[in-house]
Amino acid sequence: MKHAIYEVVDDRLVVHLPGEVDDHSSGRIQEETEKYLQGGGIRYMIFDFTNTSFMDSSGIGVLLGRYKRMKQLGGNVAVFGEDNRIKRILNISGIYQIMESLTK
Amino acid sequence: MKHAIYEVVDDRLVVHLPGEVDDHSSGRIQEETEKYLQGGGIRYMIFDFTNTSFMDSSGIGVLLGRYKRMKQLGGNVAVFGEDNRIKRILNISGIYQIMESLTK
Amino acid sequence: MEETRGKKETMRLEIESLSCNEAFARVAVAAFMARMDPTVEEVDDVKTAVSEAVTNCVIHAYGGGEGKIWIQAEVEGSLLTVQVRDSGVGISDVKKAMEPLYTGKPEAGRSGMGFSFMEAFMDEVQVDSVPGEGTVVTMKKKLGQ
């Protein structure tokens, strides 16, 4: 999986992230999620890391950008499906301090 | 699996080949099988490719060398567990013309 | 043909400043360090650090334009040294650039965590830069700690 896949469920936009979230792959995630938000009605954005084995700080930049945008719209953001590697990245970057994880 | 693993069953020496059989990994296969032959009693040498995903012509050199040696001893050689990639290599190199495959 | 362990082994790589080379560079360094028998976590750490340094060349040093990136990796015993070099715009205030959350491109959705990630995942990170000439990032990591 090279590109993100998007799924709308009621007022939630689930972003199934690609295998590697870096500068190369993350630019379009910003753009594409923006299109879904333009349509209106999205209150939650959920980042699904189930298929993601690599992420660097470019990915963190996208998460933070989308977080700010959703807050602006009065919505919220959550993460899901992170393996230990991604957990470590989200931890170091402080993402867990502002985003809930739906992973048990 | 980086190195070959050897298994003696009656008069057969089964050589479980490593993941990659190239010049770097194949040198010791020659030496190590030789030690088993020195012990005597080995009539068949079976190369097991179950865990092997890469082989180049250095591997073919080892197979041919072991083939000649076993023939010298009045024995024989067979191959086993090749995937399609390895089959292609064995085909191109003509190995199938002199060695039987025990793979169904 | 016999490799003596502990001897220095080096590889040098020259790539173009393209975002698809971020993935290539980190895979190449990961493949090079395979000879050290690293743990999966060690490989992941190095991949992240290399990705950060190369991304900075693409985005900051060359601003998305053309340019070359040079990567040198060296193994000496259990010590891995990776150097990422560009001949781009350079950094006038390295200390400030390395501060956590500082980014020169906030509008581009950068997190400012690149250098922090390099420091978190490697044992040592040194940045040498001359404005107008380019930047060298040298990172060291001792494996098997």
Place this chain on the structure above:
Amino acid sequence: MEETRGKKETMRLEIESLSCNEAFARVAVAAFMARMDPTVEEVDDVKTAVSEAVTNCVIHAYGGGEGKIWIQAEVEGSLLTVQVRDSGVGISDVKKAMEPLYTGKPEAGRSGMGFSFMEAFMDEVQVDSVPGEGTVVTMKKKLGQ
């Protein structure tokens, strides 16, 4: 930052003549060609060909001793060009060296199939050599055939 498809993209790699670099070299070229969206079979073909050329540098050009190996890979549209160069002993009779089953080192358990494999797995193989100066093997493969 946008890559224009069809434009030429190049990488250059310098490694030492060590048998552990045979695996490194083929993985590096495989990682580089990932941008072409190759099939698994195409990647396997190129890995085998690169492995053959680099092994020849280690074994024949430098006879197991020290030396450098230079690899250049280039993507232009769907055409991949890989060049493997050494500054080793060179080949006096290239035509004979390329004959199937010919090997200069039969005692070392070589099969003499190295060049045949390169030719089987790539579309085009060219060998240029100057005895005492070194050898350049240039291989081309068109993907998506």
